[in-house]
Amino acid sequence: MNWDQIEGKWKQYSGKAKTKWGKLTDNDMATLSGKKDQLVGLVQERYGIAKDEAERQVNDWGNSFSDDNAAQRDENARRDKSRGAGSV
Numbered sequence: 001m002n003w004d005q006i007e008g009k010w011k012q013y014s015g016k017a018k019t020k021w022g023k024l025t026d027n028d029m030a031t032l033s034g035k036k037d038q039l040v041g042l043v044q045e046r047y048g049i050a051k052d053e054a055e056r057q058v059n060d061w062g063n064s065f066s067d068d069n070a071a072q073r074d075e076n077a078r079r080d081k082s083r084g085a086g087s088v
Contacts, residue, residue, distance in 0.1 A: 006062055007035065009034075010034030040058050041054075
């Protein structure tokens with residue numbers, strides 16, 4: 001999933017971000033509005049880590065949604081295929 005999609009659905013994804021980075025507040029989530037660079041900065045600041053490590057964590061987190069979406073598409077395709085197998 002590209003970051004524009006995450007930004008567009010930030011209300012959905014902000015809870016997942018807060019779960020991953022528990023030191024971020026609800027106010028932080030609202031202020032970020034899905035801006036990747038701001039999330040990187042807050043993760044770096046709150047966790048006292050280097051910028052490249054914060055970027056890696058944020059990128060890995062964002063990429064995990066692509067994996068979730070691909071797995072869901074695969075499951076839907078298997079389900080659709082199995083439904084069609086018994087049809088005549």
